[in-house]
Amino acid sequence: MRNYSVIDANNQQVTYVDQKRWWWVLSLINPTLPLIGVLGFLATQQPFWLVAPLILMFVVAPLLDLLLGEDQNNPPESLVPQLEDDAYYRVLTYLTVPLHYIAFITVAVFVGTQTLPWWGFLALAVAIGFADGFAINTGHELGHKRTRLETWLAKIVLAVPAYGHFWIEHNRGHHRDVATPDDPASARMGESIYRFALREIPGAFHRAWEIERERLNRKDLPVLHLQNEVLQSYLISVVLQLSLLIAFGWIMVPFLLIHNFFSWWVLTSANYIEHYGLLRMQQDNGKYERCQPHHSWNANHIYSNLLLFHLQRHSDHHANPTRRYQSLRHFEDLPSLPSGYYGMYLLAYVPSLWFKYMDAKLLQLPHVKGDLNKINIDPEAREAIFEKYGDGFVPAS
């Protein structure tokens, strides 16, 4: 295990060992999980295997979060530069990029050449969709970095789920507007994930193109130009998905539609839970207060954090968007989720349960204490929420 060490400003020796160092290899699981279904089926001809990847994602991952629990370790601040310079961590993010391509193409060839029961086809298409939703997670980690290599890898990996506009929209739009009513990627109290998706998916698309159009305008270029960084990624998607369509015919139409939809749905799910109901207050000058740690929901669950490059340490990510995943920190007293994202997704998919549980958590937050004016509320649910909770009501925990 590599030992980091430095003499800090107070002349004290500071050392740190990243206990999770080798465990980060688990981040390679998400891209390749659907291959278990392909290999299992080819080896046994049992169509049950086609459902196995989804079970591993939505039964095994939440269970492992429950069993393995949380990890609150933080690297000492004085050693963060060494940790950030350690190429090992970066290489793992690079490796997931070809893995997403290999898995996606393998599954496409498999469903394009094998005769499968319709439910097996559906389960595998949904599974590879979810797996490539995590391509957006890799694109997220890479897209925040400022090296040419990493931004290009972000565009390349985002091309698999055909979501090339994500990193522009996320870095320059979501981070700017997060936890305000202006942000299509911040969910409001009383808004179900299904209604949120209808606002988030088109909103993100529109905002990315606006940002890119303004940038290209300043350079006196038209928006449809090869320097458009959204378009660059889309072009890779077109080549990739059109080739599959030509190679395997009509079966690719439902496959690609299901794949792309569920990839986007993973991002929608993550966005939905990350800032649900949280609100930055408007200052006297009309601007919103700076994004504070209490404007994101967090989870410290070991297993899902290893699979998601610490995305769940979300408050620190918003405070320091360019910080690399291995250095993201846990802080005490932040809005925190009872489970990792996989478990929370399942809760979000049943809105009545989600509202029942999360609305109470929201009202209990120390900076809210039942004050509905400090919550980002869906205008359409506003009346019902005020009627139900009244002002100042804090549910018992």
Place this chain on the structure above:
Amino acid sequence: MSQHLKYVCPGCGYTYNEALGDDHEGYPPGYLFKDLPDDFVCPDCAVRYKEDFEPETNQQH
């Protein structure tokens, strides 16, 4: 010759160098910091605004 200054994002360390501008963002060399739009956000981290930027100390030319 007019003096070009550098302005640093206090959050992430991005530096706007007036002498170089920022080609990717569409600001040509010599484009002054004060002429950047009022809603300018840090091109790298996007969570610091124009008014947060600090002039770099020990300016070198």
